[in-house]
Amino acid sequence: MENNEKTKPKYSNDEFLEYSRKIIAHPNYREMPDIFGDRGEIQWEAPSNRQSGKFQDTHHKRREWWRQKALSIGIDPSIGDTWISKTAKAIHPFGSKPCKKCGKILNIAYAYPNQHLFARIKRLPYIDDTFELSIIEHVCDLLNRLEDKFGPKIYNDLPILFATTSIIIPPLAKNLNTWKKFLMDVYIPEEPRMLSPGAMSNPPDRLDGFHSFNRCCRASADTGRTTENLRSYVTDRRVFEYWVDGDWVAADRLMGQVRSNSIFEQEVCFNTKQGGIHPKPCQADHIGPISLGFTHRPQFQLLCKSCNSGKNNRMYLSDVRLLIAAENAGERIISWFAKEIWDRRKAAVADAETALRLSKLLRDNRHTYMFLLKELLDRGFYTFLASLLHLQEADFNPEFSGLKARNHLTYFDSITKRPRTTKYANEQKARRIRIAFTSLADYHKKNNRSAFVIQNNHSEIEFSAGFKRLEILKSVTNDLDIKIAKIVGKVELSESDLRELARTLSDIMFSNSESFSSVQYHFDRGMVEVAKELDEMWSTDRYVRSAPNEIIE
Ligand SMILES: [Zn+2]
Ligand SMILES: [Zn+2]
Numbered sequence: 001m002e003n004n005e006k007t008k009p010k011y012s013n014d015e016f017l018e019y020s021r022k023i024i025a026h027p028n029y030r031e032m033p034d035i036f037g038d039r040g041e042i043q044w045e046a047p048s049n050r051q052s053g054k055f056q057d058t059h060h061k062r063r064e065w066w067r068q069k070a071l072s073i074g075i076d077p078s079i080g081d082t083w084i085s086k087t088a089k090a091i092h093p094f095g096s097k098p099c100k101k102c103g104k105i106l107n108i109a110y111a112y113p114n115q116h117l118f119a120r121i122k123r124l125p126y127i128d129d130t131f132e133l134s135i136i137e138h139v140c141d142l143l144n145r146l147e148d149k150f151g152p153k154i155y156n157d158l159p160i161l162f163a164t165t166s167i168i169i170p171p172l173a174k175n176l177n178t179w180k181k182f183l184m185d186v187y188i189p190e191e192p193r194m195l196s197p198g199a200m201s202n203p204p205d206r207l208d209g210f211h212s213f214n215r216c217c218r219a220s221a222d223t224g225r226t227t228e229n230l231r232s233y234v235t236d237r238r239v240f241e242y243w244v245d246g247d248w249v250a251a252d253r254l255m256g257q258v259r260s261n262s263i264f265e266q267e268v269c270f271n272t273k274q275g276g277i278h279p280k281p282c283q284a285d286h287i288g289p290i291s292l293g294f295t296h297r298p299q300f301q302l303l304c305k306s307c308n309s310g311k312n313n314r315m316y317l318s319d320v321r322l323l324i325a326a327e328n329a330g331e332r333i334i335s336w337f338a339k340e341i342w343d344r345r346k347a348a349v350a351d352a353e354t355a356l357r358l359s360k361l362l363r364d365n366r367h368t369y370m371f372l373l374k375e376l377l378d379r380g381f382y383t384f385l386a387s388l389l390h391l392q393e394a395d396f397n398p399e400f401s402g403l404k405a406r407n408h409l410t411y412f413d414s415i416t417k418r419p420r421t422t423k424y425a426n427e428q429k430a431r432r433i434r435i436a437f438t439s440l441a442d443y444h445k446k447n448n449r450s451a452f453v454i455q456n457n458h459s460e461i462e463f464s465a466g467f468k469r470l471e472i473l474k475s476v477t478n479d480l481d482i483k484i485a486k487i488v489g490k491v492e493l494s495e496s497d498l499r500e501l502a503r504t505l506s507d508i509m510f511s512n513s514e515s516f517s518s519v520q521y522h523f524d525r526g527m528v529e530v531a532k533e534l535d536e537m538w539s540t541d542r543y544v545r546s547a548p549n550e551i552i553e
Protein backbone atom coordinates (compact mmCIF):
# COMPACT_ATOMS: atom_id res chain seq x y z
CA MET A 1 0.00 0.00 0.00
CA GLU A 2 2.95 2.25 0.62
CA ASN A 3 4.07 1.70 -2.92
CA ASN A 4 0.67 2.59 -4.27
CA GLU A 5 0.78 5.87 -2.47
CA LYS A 6 4.08 6.78 -3.97
CA THR A 7 3.23 5.99 -7.57
CA LYS A 8 0.27 8.31 -7.54
CA PRO A 9 0.95 11.88 -6.51
CA LYS A 10 2.93 13.12 -9.47
CA TYR A 11 -0.07 13.04 -11.79
CA SER A 12 -2.87 14.77 -10.05
CA ASN A 13 -5.19 14.36 -13.01
CA ASP A 14 -6.76 10.91 -12.85
CA GLU A 15 -7.25 10.64 -16.57
CA PHE A 16 -3.62 11.42 -17.22
CA LEU A 17 -2.44 8.92 -14.62
CA GLU A 18 -4.54 6.19 -16.15
CA TYR A 19 -3.19 7.09 -19.57
CA SER A 20 0.44 6.97 -18.41
CA ARG A 21 -0.14 3.53 -16.93
CA LYS A 22 -1.61 2.28 -20.21
CA ILE A 23 1.35 3.67 -22.14
CA ILE A 24 4.05 2.02 -20.01
CA ALA A 25 2.18 -1.27 -20.19
CA HIS A 26 1.90 -1.09 -23.98
CA PRO A 27 4.30 -3.26 -26.01
CA ASN A 28 5.18 -0.31 -28.30
CA TYR A 29 7.13 1.22 -25.39
CA ARG A 30 8.78 -1.99 -24.20
CA GLU A 31 12.28 -1.56 -22.80
CA MET A 32 11.95 2.20 -22.51
CA PRO A 33 14.93 3.06 -20.21
CA ASP A 34 14.34 4.10 -16.60
CA ILE A 35 10.55 3.80 -16.62
CA PHE A 36 10.39 3.86 -12.81
CA GLY A 37 12.18 6.15 -10.40
CA ASP A 38 13.66 5.22 -7.03
CA ARG A 39 10.36 5.28 -5.23
CA GLY A 40 8.53 3.26 -7.85
CA GLU A 41 6.95 6.29 -9.49
CA ILE A 42 6.62 6.57 -13.25
CA GLN A 43 9.43 8.69 -14.68
CA TRP A 44 7.36 10.43 -17.31
CA GLU A 45 9.79 13.26 -17.80
CA ALA A 46 13.38 12.99 -18.96
CA PRO A 47 14.83 16.49 -19.15
CA SER A 48 18.09 16.95 -21.02
CA ASN A 49 19.62 19.19 -18.35
CA ARG A 50 19.89 16.82 -15.39
CA GLN A 51 23.30 17.52 -13.85
CA SER A 52 23.67 14.58 -11.54
CA GLY A 53 22.07 11.56 -9.94
CA LYS A 54 21.18 8.07 -10.97
CA PHE A 55 18.93 9.28 -13.80
CA GLN A 56 21.27 11.89 -15.21
CA ASP A 57 21.53 10.00 -18.51
CA THR A 58 17.88 9.01 -18.91
CA HIS A 59 17.37 11.61 -21.65
CA HIS A 60 20.24 10.22 -23.72
CA LYS A 61 19.33 6.62 -23.08
CA ARG A 62 15.79 7.29 -24.23
CA ARG A 63 16.98 9.14 -27.31
CA GLU A 64 18.90 6.04 -28.25
CA TRP A 65 15.77 3.96 -27.57
CA TRP A 66 13.82 6.20 -30.00
CA ARG A 67 16.61 5.79 -32.61
CA GLN A 68 16.35 2.01 -32.41
CA LYS A 69 12.55 2.25 -32.53
CA ALA A 70 12.74 4.41 -35.67
CA LEU A 71 15.00 1.89 -37.40
CA SER A 72 12.71 -0.96 -36.43
CA ILE A 73 9.73 0.65 -38.18
CA GLY A 74 11.61 1.79 -41.28
CA ILE A 75 12.25 5.45 -40.44
CA ASP A 76 15.84 6.56 -41.13
CA PRO A 77 17.16 8.52 -38.12
CA SER A 78 20.17 9.81 -40.00
CA ILE A 79 18.11 12.02 -42.31
CA GLY A 80 16.85 15.39 -41.04
CA ASP A 81 15.48 16.03 -37.58
CA THR A 82 11.83 15.04 -37.95
CA TRP A 83 12.50 11.29 -37.66
CA ILE A 84 11.96 11.30 -33.90
CA SER A 85 8.56 13.00 -33.90
CA LYS A 86 7.51 10.88 -36.88
CA THR A 87 8.37 7.83 -34.82
CA ALA A 88 6.44 9.10 -31.78
CA LYS A 89 3.34 9.62 -33.95
CA ALA A 90 3.76 6.28 -35.71
CA ILE A 91 3.95 4.19 -32.56
CA HIS A 92 1.32 6.02 -30.51
CA PRO A 93 -1.24 3.30 -29.81
CA PHE A 94 -4.33 5.48 -29.22
CA GLY A 95 -4.03 8.49 -31.53
CA SER A 96 -5.24 10.74 -28.75
CA LYS A 97 -4.19 11.62 -25.21
CA PRO A 98 -5.58 13.45 -22.19
CA CYS A 99 -4.21 16.82 -21.12
CA LYS A 100 -2.25 16.61 -17.88
CA LYS A 101 -3.65 19.91 -16.71
CA CYS A 102 -7.36 19.61 -17.50
CA GLY A 103 -7.89 16.03 -18.64
CA LYS A 104 -9.34 16.98 -22.02
CA ILE A 105 -8.65 14.29 -24.61
CA LEU A 106 -7.37 15.58 -27.94
CA ASN A 107 -5.99 13.88 -31.05
CA ILE A 108 -2.27 13.97 -31.64
CA ALA A 109 -2.99 14.49 -35.34
CA TYR A 110 -3.23 17.89 -37.08
CA ALA A 111 -6.99 17.97 -36.62
CA TYR A 112 -7.60 21.37 -35.01
CA PRO A 113 -8.15 24.74 -36.67
CA ASN A 114 -5.61 27.50 -36.10
CA GLN A 115 -5.44 31.25 -36.68
CA HIS A 116 -4.78 30.75 -40.41
CA LEU A 117 -8.04 28.87 -40.86
CA PHE A 118 -9.93 31.25 -38.56
CA ALA A 119 -8.78 34.24 -40.60
CA ARG A 120 -10.27 32.65 -43.74
CA ILE A 121 -13.50 31.62 -42.01
CA LYS A 122 -14.01 35.15 -40.70
CA ARG A 123 -13.75 36.48 -44.25
CA LEU A 124 -16.79 34.48 -45.41
CA PRO A 125 -19.64 36.95 -45.92
CA TYR A 126 -22.12 35.03 -43.78
CA ILE A 127 -19.88 34.60 -40.73
CA ASP A 128 -20.23 37.09 -37.90
CA ASP A 129 -18.98 37.13 -34.33
CA THR A 130 -21.87 35.02 -33.11
CA PHE A 131 -20.27 31.96 -34.74
CA GLU A 132 -17.99 30.52 -32.11
CA LEU A 133 -14.49 29.51 -33.16
CA SER A 134 -12.52 27.24 -30.88
CA ILE A 135 -8.93 26.02 -31.25
CA ILE A 136 -9.84 22.69 -29.66
CA GLU A 137 -12.81 21.78 -31.84
CA HIS A 138 -11.98 18.95 -34.24
CA VAL A 139 -12.10 20.29 -37.78
CA CYS A 140 -14.80 17.72 -38.70
CA ASP A 141 -16.99 18.96 -35.84
CA LEU A 142 -16.42 22.51 -37.04
CA LEU A 143 -17.51 21.47 -40.52
CA ASN A 144 -20.58 19.81 -39.04
CA ARG A 145 -21.50 23.02 -37.25
CA LEU A 146 -20.89 25.16 -40.32
CA GLU A 147 -23.20 22.98 -42.38
CA ASP A 148 -25.73 22.92 -39.58
CA LYS A 149 -25.91 26.67 -39.48
CA PHE A 150 -25.34 27.78 -43.06
CA GLY A 151 -26.41 24.78 -45.12
CA PRO A 152 -25.04 23.53 -48.46
CA LYS A 153 -23.66 26.94 -49.40
CA ILE A 154 -20.52 26.20 -47.40
CA TYR A 155 -19.43 23.57 -49.94
CA ASN A 156 -18.72 26.30 -52.48
CA ASP A 157 -16.35 27.89 -49.99
CA LEU A 158 -14.60 24.83 -48.53
CA PRO A 159 -12.02 24.45 -51.35
CA ILE A 160 -10.89 28.04 -50.71
CA LEU A 161 -11.03 27.62 -46.94
CA PHE A 162 -8.74 24.60 -46.96
CA ALA A 163 -6.50 25.52 -49.90
CA THR A 164 -2.77 25.15 -49.32
CA THR A 165 0.13 25.08 -51.73
CA SER A 166 1.06 21.53 -50.76
CA ILE A 167 -2.30 19.78 -51.04
CA ILE A 168 -4.45 19.56 -54.13
CA ILE A 169 -8.12 19.37 -53.24
CA PRO A 170 -9.97 17.30 -55.86
CA PRO A 171 -13.54 18.12 -56.88
CA LEU A 172 -15.64 16.63 -54.07
CA ALA A 173 -19.33 15.84 -53.71
CA LYS A 174 -21.14 18.54 -51.73
CA ASN A 175 -21.93 16.60 -48.60
CA LEU A 176 -20.59 16.27 -45.11
CA ASN A 177 -19.48 12.65 -45.24
CA THR A 178 -17.43 13.07 -48.41
CA TRP A 179 -15.65 16.08 -46.97
CA LYS A 180 -15.09 14.46 -43.59
CA LYS A 181 -13.60 11.43 -45.28
CA PHE A 182 -11.30 13.61 -47.37
CA LEU A 183 -10.15 15.56 -44.32
CA MET A 184 -9.54 12.43 -42.26
CA ASP A 185 -7.90 10.28 -44.94
CA VAL A 186 -5.99 12.82 -47.00
CA TYR A 187 -5.87 16.32 -45.57
CA ILE A 188 -5.10 15.83 -41.85
CA PRO A 189 -2.30 13.26 -42.42
CA GLU A 190 -0.51 15.84 -44.61
CA GLU A 191 -0.24 18.13 -41.56
CA PRO A 192 -1.42 21.22 -43.46
CA ARG A 193 -0.62 24.72 -42.22
CA MET A 194 -4.33 25.50 -41.73
CA LEU A 195 -4.50 22.94 -38.93
CA SER A 196 -2.56 22.20 -35.75
CA PRO A 197 -2.07 19.08 -33.61
CA GLY A 198 -3.94 18.50 -30.35
CA ALA A 199 -0.64 17.67 -28.69
CA MET A 200 2.84 18.65 -29.85
CA SER A 201 5.47 15.97 -30.09
CA ASN A 202 8.70 16.31 -28.12
CA PRO A 203 10.56 13.03 -27.68
CA PRO A 204 12.52 12.11 -25.72
CA ASP A 205 11.47 14.71 -23.12
CA ARG A 206 8.26 12.89 -22.27
CA LEU A 207 7.86 9.14 -22.19
CA ASP A 208 5.15 8.97 -24.84
CA GLY A 209 6.91 11.58 -26.98
CA PHE A 210 4.27 14.30 -26.52
CA HIS A 211 3.90 17.43 -24.44
CA SER A 212 1.91 16.79 -21.27
CA PHE A 213 -0.30 19.83 -21.78
CA ASN A 214 -2.58 19.57 -24.78
CA ARG A 215 -3.61 22.37 -27.11
CA CYS A 216 -6.33 23.35 -24.59
CA CYS A 217 -3.79 24.40 -21.96
CA ARG A 218 -0.80 25.47 -23.98
CA ALA A 219 -0.17 29.11 -24.69
CA SER A 220 1.97 29.46 -27.78
CA ALA A 221 2.39 31.66 -30.80
CA ASP A 222 -0.06 29.43 -32.62
CA THR A 223 -2.80 29.32 -30.02
CA GLY A 224 -2.42 32.90 -28.81
CA ARG A 225 -3.87 33.63 -25.41
CA THR A 226 -5.44 30.24 -25.09
CA THR A 227 -8.24 30.70 -22.62
CA GLU A 228 -9.44 33.85 -24.39
CA ASN A 229 -9.51 32.09 -27.73
CA LEU A 230 -11.58 29.24 -26.42
CA ARG A 231 -14.52 31.53 -25.92
CA SER A 232 -16.38 33.55 -28.42
CA TYR A 233 -16.84 37.20 -27.80
CA VAL A 234 -20.25 37.44 -26.21
CA THR A 235 -21.65 40.92 -26.07
CA ASP A 236 -24.07 42.20 -23.46
CA ARG A 237 -26.86 41.94 -25.97
CA ARG A 238 -26.14 38.32 -26.75
CA VAL A 239 -26.44 37.15 -23.16
CA PHE A 240 -30.23 37.35 -23.52
CA GLU A 241 -30.23 34.86 -26.37
CA TYR A 242 -29.44 32.12 -23.84
CA TRP A 243 -31.86 33.10 -21.11
CA VAL A 244 -35.07 33.56 -23.10
CA ASP A 245 -37.48 30.82 -24.14
CA GLY A 246 -37.89 29.35 -27.60
CA ASP A 247 -36.59 26.68 -29.96
CA TRP A 248 -33.05 28.07 -30.11
CA VAL A 249 -31.80 25.30 -32.37
CA ALA A 250 -34.36 26.09 -35.08
CA ALA A 251 -33.91 29.83 -34.55
CA ASP A 252 -30.12 29.58 -34.88
CA ARG A 253 -30.51 27.45 -37.99
CA LEU A 254 -32.82 29.96 -39.63
CA MET A 255 -30.57 32.87 -38.65
CA GLY A 256 -27.71 31.14 -40.44
CA GLN A 257 -29.97 30.69 -43.47
CA VAL A 258 -30.76 34.40 -43.58
CA ARG A 259 -27.03 35.02 -43.77
CA SER A 260 -26.26 32.42 -46.39
CA ASN A 261 -29.31 31.32 -48.40
CA SER A 262 -29.85 33.09 -51.74
CA ILE A 263 -33.61 33.06 -51.07
CA PHE A 264 -33.01 35.83 -48.56
CA GLU A 265 -30.05 37.57 -50.16
CA GLN A 266 -32.18 39.52 -52.61
CA GLU A 267 -34.86 40.62 -50.14
CA VAL A 268 -34.72 44.32 -49.34
CA CYS A 269 -34.84 45.95 -45.92
CA PHE A 270 -38.21 46.47 -44.24
CA ASN A 271 -37.52 50.22 -44.09
CA THR A 272 -36.68 50.63 -47.78
CA LYS A 273 -40.06 52.19 -48.53
CA GLN A 274 -39.20 55.07 -46.22
CA GLY A 275 -36.31 56.07 -48.49
CA GLY A 276 -32.62 56.20 -47.70
CA ILE A 277 -29.92 53.66 -48.34
CA HIS A 278 -30.45 50.08 -47.19
CA PRO A 279 -27.62 47.84 -48.40
CA LYS A 280 -28.26 44.15 -49.13
CA PRO A 281 -28.02 41.44 -47.89
CA CYS A 282 -30.22 42.00 -44.86
CA GLN A 283 -29.76 40.73 -41.35
CA ALA A 284 -32.16 38.69 -39.23
CA ASP A 285 -34.05 40.88 -36.79
CA HIS A 286 -35.97 39.23 -33.95
CA ILE A 287 -39.22 41.11 -34.43
CA GLY A 288 -39.64 41.15 -30.68
CA PRO A 289 -36.19 41.96 -29.25
CA ILE A 290 -34.80 39.07 -27.13
CA SER A 291 -33.32 41.73 -24.85
CA LEU A 292 -36.91 42.59 -23.87
CA GLY A 293 -37.83 39.00 -23.12
CA PHE A 294 -39.29 37.91 -26.46
CA THR A 295 -38.50 34.35 -27.50
CA HIS A 296 -35.63 33.21 -29.73
CA ARG A 297 -37.87 31.62 -32.37
CA PRO A 298 -37.55 30.82 -36.04
CA GLN A 299 -39.09 33.88 -37.64
CA PHE A 300 -37.22 37.03 -38.52
CA GLN A 301 -37.75 40.39 -40.08
CA LEU A 302 -35.21 41.37 -42.71
CA LEU A 303 -33.43 44.59 -41.85
CA CYS A 304 -30.28 46.05 -43.34
CA LYS A 305 -27.26 46.26 -41.08
CA SER A 306 -27.77 49.87 -40.01
CA CYS A 307 -31.54 49.56 -39.45
CA ASN A 308 -30.91 46.42 -37.41
CA SER A 309 -28.36 47.98 -35.11
CA GLY A 310 -30.42 51.19 -34.90
CA LYS A 311 -33.48 49.33 -33.66
CA ASN A 312 -31.66 48.47 -30.46
CA ASN A 313 -33.94 47.28 -27.65
CA ARG A 314 -37.15 48.76 -28.94
CA MET A 315 -40.28 47.86 -30.84
CA TYR A 316 -42.11 49.81 -33.48
CA LEU A 317 -45.88 49.77 -33.78
CA SER A 318 -45.52 47.41 -36.76
CA ASP A 319 -43.46 45.01 -34.61
CA VAL A 320 -46.14 44.87 -31.92
CA ARG A 321 -48.79 44.16 -34.57
CA LEU A 322 -46.71 41.38 -36.12
CA LEU A 323 -46.11 39.85 -32.71
CA ILE A 324 -49.78 39.89 -31.76
CA ALA A 325 -50.65 38.29 -35.09
CA ALA A 326 -48.05 35.55 -34.58
CA GLU A 327 -49.35 34.98 -31.08
CA ASN A 328 -52.91 34.71 -32.34
CA ALA A 329 -51.68 32.10 -34.80
CA GLY A 330 -50.50 29.98 -31.88
CA GLU A 331 -46.83 30.97 -31.59
CA ARG A 332 -45.12 31.47 -28.26
CA ILE A 333 -43.56 34.86 -28.76
CA ILE A 334 -42.82 35.97 -25.18
CA SER A 335 -40.75 34.27 -22.44
CA TRP A 336 -42.37 33.16 -19.19
CA PHE A 337 -40.83 35.96 -17.14
CA ALA A 338 -42.24 38.72 -19.38
CA LYS A 339 -45.59 37.24 -20.34
CA GLU A 340 -47.66 39.01 -17.69
CA ILE A 341 -46.61 42.56 -18.52
CA TRP A 342 -46.87 41.85 -22.26
CA ASP A 343 -50.41 40.49 -21.80
CA ARG A 344 -51.43 43.45 -19.68
CA ARG A 345 -50.25 46.15 -22.08
CA LYS A 346 -49.99 44.84 -25.65
CA ALA A 347 -53.50 46.01 -26.49
CA ALA A 348 -52.65 49.53 -25.28
CA VAL A 349 -50.07 50.00 -28.03
CA ALA A 350 -51.57 52.29 -30.66
CA ASP A 351 -48.70 54.34 -32.02
CA ALA A 352 -44.90 54.77 -32.00
CA GLU A 353 -44.92 56.35 -28.56
CA THR A 354 -46.88 53.58 -26.85
CA ALA A 355 -44.79 50.93 -28.63
CA LEU A 356 -41.71 52.58 -27.15
CA ARG A 357 -43.41 52.84 -23.78
CA LEU A 358 -44.11 49.11 -23.71
CA SER A 359 -40.49 48.50 -24.79
CA LYS A 360 -39.31 50.44 -21.75
CA LEU A 361 -41.62 48.55 -19.38
CA LEU A 362 -40.31 45.28 -20.80
CA ARG A 363 -36.75 46.52 -20.38
CA ASP A 364 -37.26 47.16 -16.66
CA ASN A 365 -39.01 43.82 -16.35
CA ARG A 366 -35.91 42.24 -17.90
CA HIS A 367 -33.60 44.17 -15.54
CA THR A 368 -35.57 42.69 -12.68
CA TYR A 369 -35.32 39.21 -14.15
CA MET A 370 -31.57 39.53 -14.70
CA PHE A 371 -31.31 40.48 -11.05
CA LEU A 372 -33.12 37.27 -10.11
CA LEU A 373 -30.73 35.28 -12.33
CA LYS A 374 -27.80 36.98 -10.62
CA GLU A 375 -29.05 35.94 -7.23
CA LEU A 376 -29.44 32.36 -8.48
CA LEU A 377 -25.89 32.52 -9.82
CA ASP A 378 -24.44 34.04 -6.64
CA ARG A 379 -26.12 31.43 -4.48
CA GLY A 380 -24.87 28.59 -6.67
CA PHE A 381 -28.21 27.25 -7.91
CA TYR A 382 -26.59 26.25 -11.19
CA THR A 383 -28.68 23.18 -11.89
CA PHE A 384 -31.88 25.17 -11.69
CA LEU A 385 -30.38 27.85 -13.92
CA ALA A 386 -29.45 25.17 -16.43
CA SER A 387 -33.05 23.96 -16.37
CA LEU A 388 -34.01 27.30 -17.94
CA LEU A 389 -31.77 26.76 -20.98
CA HIS A 390 -34.09 24.48 -23.02
CA LEU A 391 -31.22 22.06 -23.58
CA GLN A 392 -33.55 19.33 -24.83
CA GLU A 393 -33.92 21.21 -28.14
CA ALA A 394 -30.40 20.02 -28.99
CA ASP A 395 -31.71 16.45 -29.30
CA PHE A 396 -33.33 17.34 -32.60
CA ASN A 397 -32.17 18.41 -36.00
CA PRO A 398 -34.76 20.78 -37.47
CA GLU A 399 -35.21 21.07 -41.21
CA PHE A 400 -37.26 23.71 -42.95
CA SER A 401 -39.12 23.13 -46.15
CA GLY A 402 -40.48 25.86 -48.35
CA LEU A 403 -38.29 28.63 -46.94
CA LYS A 404 -39.20 32.02 -48.36
CA ALA A 405 -39.14 35.76 -47.81
CA ARG A 406 -42.40 37.70 -48.07
CA ASN A 407 -42.99 41.31 -47.07
CA HIS A 408 -39.53 41.41 -45.48
CA LEU A 409 -40.32 38.47 -43.23
CA THR A 410 -39.05 34.88 -43.24
CA TYR A 411 -41.57 32.08 -43.70
CA PHE A 412 -41.48 28.32 -44.15
CA ASP A 413 -44.11 25.73 -45.01
CA SER A 414 -43.12 23.15 -42.44
CA ILE A 415 -40.43 22.13 -40.05
CA THR A 416 -39.39 18.52 -39.48
CA LYS A 417 -37.36 17.50 -36.47
CA ARG A 418 -35.26 14.39 -36.64
CA PRO A 419 -33.44 12.99 -33.60
CA ARG A 420 -29.73 13.81 -33.40
CA THR A 421 -26.86 11.52 -32.47
CA THR A 422 -26.28 11.66 -28.73
CA LYS A 423 -22.65 12.72 -29.13
CA TYR A 424 -23.47 15.78 -31.20
CA ALA A 425 -26.43 16.69 -28.99
CA ASN A 426 -24.30 16.49 -25.85
CA GLU A 427 -21.62 18.66 -27.38
CA GLN A 428 -24.19 21.31 -28.27
CA LYS A 429 -25.69 21.16 -24.79
CA ALA A 430 -22.30 21.51 -23.12
CA ARG A 431 -21.44 24.39 -25.45
CA ARG A 432 -24.70 26.14 -24.56
CA ILE A 433 -24.18 25.68 -20.82
CA ARG A 434 -20.66 27.03 -21.11
CA ILE A 435 -21.56 30.15 -23.10
CA ALA A 436 -24.79 30.85 -21.21
CA PHE A 437 -23.12 30.75 -17.80
CA THR A 438 -19.93 32.57 -18.71
CA SER A 439 -21.87 35.30 -20.51
CA LEU A 440 -24.26 35.68 -17.55
CA ALA A 441 -21.34 35.98 -15.12
CA ASP A 442 -19.57 38.44 -17.43
CA TYR A 443 -22.76 40.45 -17.88
CA HIS A 444 -23.12 40.96 -14.15
CA LYS A 445 -19.43 41.72 -13.74
CA LYS A 446 -19.70 44.52 -16.28
CA ASN A 447 -23.16 45.69 -15.28
CA ASN A 448 -23.05 46.61 -11.64
CA ARG A 449 -24.62 49.86 -12.86
CA SER A 450 -27.83 50.99 -11.25
CA ALA A 451 -30.32 48.57 -12.74
CA PHE A 452 -33.90 49.56 -12.07
CA VAL A 453 -35.29 46.64 -10.13
CA ILE A 454 -39.03 46.42 -9.57
CA GLN A 455 -40.28 44.78 -6.42
CA ASN A 456 -43.04 44.71 -3.86
CA ASN A 457 -43.77 42.67 -0.75
CA HIS A 458 -45.56 39.97 -2.70
CA SER A 459 -42.78 39.52 -5.24
CA GLU A 460 -40.24 39.31 -2.41
CA ILE A 461 -42.28 36.61 -0.67
CA GLU A 462 -42.58 34.57 -3.85
CA PHE A 463 -38.91 34.84 -4.71
CA SER A 464 -37.83 33.79 -1.22
CA ALA A 465 -40.24 30.85 -1.35
CA GLY A 466 -38.53 29.79 -4.59
CA PHE A 467 -35.10 30.08 -3.00
CA LYS A 468 -36.22 28.12 0.02
CA ARG A 469 -37.33 25.25 -2.19
CA LEU A 470 -34.03 25.36 -4.03
CA GLU A 471 -32.18 25.03 -0.72
CA ILE A 472 -34.14 21.85 -0.05
CA LEU A 473 -33.33 20.57 -3.56
CA LYS A 474 -29.60 21.10 -2.90
CA SER A 475 -29.25 17.50 -1.77
CA VAL A 476 -29.97 16.26 -5.30
CA THR A 477 -28.39 19.10 -7.26
CA ASN A 478 -25.16 19.55 -5.29
CA ASP A 479 -22.83 17.39 -7.39
CA LEU A 480 -24.07 18.93 -10.60
CA ASP A 481 -23.89 22.44 -9.14
CA ILE A 482 -20.20 21.84 -8.42
CA LYS A 483 -19.53 20.63 -11.98
CA ILE A 484 -21.25 23.63 -13.54
CA ALA A 485 -19.40 25.91 -11.11
CA LYS A 486 -16.17 24.73 -12.71
CA ILE A 487 -17.41 25.95 -16.08
CA VAL A 488 -18.38 29.28 -14.56
CA GLY A 489 -14.90 29.46 -13.02
CA LYS A 490 -13.54 29.02 -16.57
CA VAL A 491 -12.13 25.57 -15.96
CA GLU A 492 -12.18 23.48 -19.13
CA LEU A 493 -14.15 20.32 -18.37
CA SER A 494 -12.88 17.09 -19.82
CA GLU A 495 -14.76 15.36 -22.59
CA SER A 496 -16.14 12.70 -20.27
CA ASP A 497 -17.15 15.32 -17.69
CA LEU A 498 -19.12 17.23 -20.31
CA ARG A 499 -20.86 14.10 -21.56
CA GLU A 500 -21.73 13.13 -18.02
CA LEU A 501 -22.92 16.64 -17.27
CA ALA A 502 -25.35 16.67 -20.18
CA ARG A 503 -26.65 13.24 -19.22
CA THR A 504 -27.03 13.70 -15.45
CA LEU A 505 -28.62 17.09 -15.96
CA SER A 506 -31.53 15.66 -17.92
CA ASP A 507 -31.81 12.71 -15.51
CA ILE A 508 -32.02 14.98 -12.49
CA MET A 509 -34.47 17.33 -14.14
CA PHE A 510 -36.63 14.43 -15.20
CA SER A 511 -36.74 12.71 -11.81
CA ASN A 512 -37.29 15.99 -9.95
CA SER A 513 -39.51 17.70 -12.47
CA GLU A 514 -42.22 18.39 -9.89
CA SER A 515 -39.78 20.08 -7.51
CA PHE A 516 -38.30 22.15 -10.31
CA SER A 517 -41.72 23.27 -11.51
CA SER A 518 -42.73 24.28 -8.01
CA VAL A 519 -39.62 26.49 -7.83
CA GLN A 520 -40.48 28.04 -11.15
CA TYR A 521 -44.08 28.45 -10.03
CA HIS A 522 -42.92 30.78 -7.26
CA PHE A 523 -40.62 32.75 -9.54
CA ASP A 524 -43.42 32.99 -12.07
CA ARG A 525 -45.77 34.38 -9.42
CA GLY A 526 -43.06 36.81 -8.36
CA MET A 527 -42.76 38.09 -11.93
CA VAL A 528 -46.54 38.50 -12.08
CA GLU A 529 -46.23 40.82 -9.07
CA VAL A 530 -43.46 42.72 -10.85
CA ALA A 531 -45.75 43.08 -13.85
CA LYS A 532 -48.54 44.51 -11.70
CA GLU A 533 -46.17 47.18 -10.40
CA LEU A 534 -45.00 48.04 -13.92
CA ASP A 535 -48.54 48.08 -15.22
CA GLU A 536 -49.45 50.78 -12.73
CA MET A 537 -46.54 52.91 -13.88
CA TRP A 538 -47.70 52.88 -17.52
CA SER A 539 -48.56 56.59 -17.41
CA THR A 540 -45.69 57.77 -15.25
CA ASP A 541 -42.87 60.04 -16.40
CA ARG A 542 -40.28 57.28 -16.46
CA TYR A 543 -42.07 55.62 -19.35
CA VAL A 544 -43.98 58.44 -21.07
CA ARG A 545 -41.68 61.42 -21.13
CA SER A 546 -39.57 60.92 -24.24
CA ALA A 547 -39.51 61.37 -27.96
CA PRO A 548 -40.39 58.23 -29.93
CA ASN A 549 -36.97 58.32 -31.59
CA GLU A 550 -35.11 58.07 -28.34
CA ILE A 551 -32.62 55.24 -28.22
CA ILE A 552 -33.17 53.24 -25.10
CA GLU A 553 -30.23 51.94 -23.12
ZN1 LIG B 1 -5.90 21.08 -21.08
ZN1 LIG C 1 -32.56 49.39 -43.60
